[in-house]
Amino acid sequence: MPNLQRYTQQYSPSGRVGPQEVNPQALTNSGAELPWRGVEAAGGAVAGLADTFQKVQAMQDESALAASERQAGEHMAKLWNDIALEPDYNKHKELYSTAFETASQFAPKSPRAARMYKMRLDERKPSWDGQFYAATTRRMIDTVSSEEQANYELSLDQAKRSIEAGNDAEAESSMQGVMDAADRLVKKGVWTPKEAELRKEKASQDMAVSVVWANAISIMGTDGREKAEQHILDTGLTVAQKNNLIGEIRYYDSVANQKKTAISDEANKQLTDMMIGKTLSINEVKKRRSSLSDSDYQLWAKIAITPVDKPGNIVQATELKTLAMDVWRGSLSRTDAEIRIRDALADPTGINDKQYEDIYGELNREVKAYQAQDMKGYSIEAARIILGKDAGVMSFDALGNMTIDINKLMSPQDEFERKMHFVDIYNKQMSDYLADNPKASKKEMYVKSQELKATYLAASKGQQPVTENIVNITTDTEWTNLKTGQRFKGPDGVVRIK
Helix, strand or coil, X not given: CCCCCCCCCCCCCCCCCCHHHCCHHHHHHCCCCCCCHHHXXXXXXXXXXXXXXXXXXHXXXXXHHHHHHHHHHHHHHHHHHHHHHCCCHHHHHHHHHHHHHHHHCCCCCCHHHHHHHHHHHXXXXXXXXXXXXXXXXXXXXXXXXHHHHHHHHXXXXXXXXXXXXCCHHHHHHXXXXXXXXXXXXXXXXXXXXXXXXXXXXXXXXXXXXXXXXXXXXXXXXXXXHHHHHHHHHXXXXXXXXXXXXXXXXXXXXXXHHHHHHHHHHHHHHHHHHHHHCCCCCHHHHHXXXXXXXXXXXXXXXXXXXXXXXXXXXXXXXXXXXXXXXXXXXXXXXXXXXHXXXXXXXXXXXXXXXXXXXXXXXXXXXXXXXXXXXXXXXHHHHHHHHXXXXXXXXXXXXXXXXXXXXXHHCCCXXXXXXXXXXXXXXXXXXXXXXXXXXXXXXXXXXXXXXXXXXXXXXXXXXXXXXXXXXXXXXXXXXXXXXXXXXXXXXXXXXXXXXX
């Protein structure tokens, strides 16, 4: 191969022009093409192609890396859920190790991306380790805490039950169990010593309250509610604890009286039916001794041995038939009226069986008639108030039956229908109330009617009903301070009117 002369950075042979004498600009301006431009362009193309390839490869690696990290994240999220569902915290470490090994297998195929994935996995592992140990430790503490706290609460409940049953020795043993459970919770790091002391103090206070409550219930059973309340006031409990117990003792007494009254009413009704059906006997009365008050039992015992041919008493019968109006007005309770009727029946010179049956039936019929009459009046009044300017569409016949003339409407028909919907709801609510309270007096029905009218009048206007302030009463002094006609709620939760 001939040895070619190289002129670049060399001296030119004699008589020749060297490279340093060539003006490239002149060649370019003259339109001549430099011989190295083609090579330069080819080299640039090759370099650009390599750069593009590297960029594409990097993008693919990043995409594969992101997919692997996302897969690992989802897998680890499932791990935390599996740990939460696994009750045996001793298996949590095995779950975590298996999950991390599986996450390591999600590496991309590209060596470069795989190296980056491993590096990022190693970076995240300390965080996962911390999360794992926090979760398992908390789970272990929670498990221990649940078991020990369950023992604590169970022992406390057993102590209270033992006190109520009058078993002081068992109560003392259970309280010791409470204290021991609190000490174990401190040793296992569930409670701090201060928290345990507060819990122990609270448990001791609860026990003191339980003792007072058990004694008060016992006293009320023998000496009545007032003596039981005085016992509570004489103890060393706080004012708040005393007030709370007095409220509970009154509620307990009220509920007990309600149950006793319901049982007594049922026994009286059964004996009344037997007497009317001519099957009443002294044995039937004795069977219901525990359900009857002393006075009722004595009355029924006298009635059971009353001669069959008792002449009766027309004057007493006439007077007793007027009780229905007193019951309806609320000046005499239904229970007191029935006692007066039974008292007259037990009297040897009083009414006889036939007169009793007539009086009892008259009482039921008259009260129901009064209730029905007022129900109709309340319904008409509620319709007028709720319909407002559209009340003119209503007209009533001599029997109180209502007809509606749509031609007299002053409001759009859809608005009238909406108001009538609330009238219908009012009527249903009143009917339901009377069904649940068949012995309701005129005053009680009036109060309920006013309450429902205010509610559905406001509803028909799209407003909130104006509610009357109802005072909660827990003491006799508070009741004395009430004004006549004011509504109040007693310890038993029942709303009444003074």
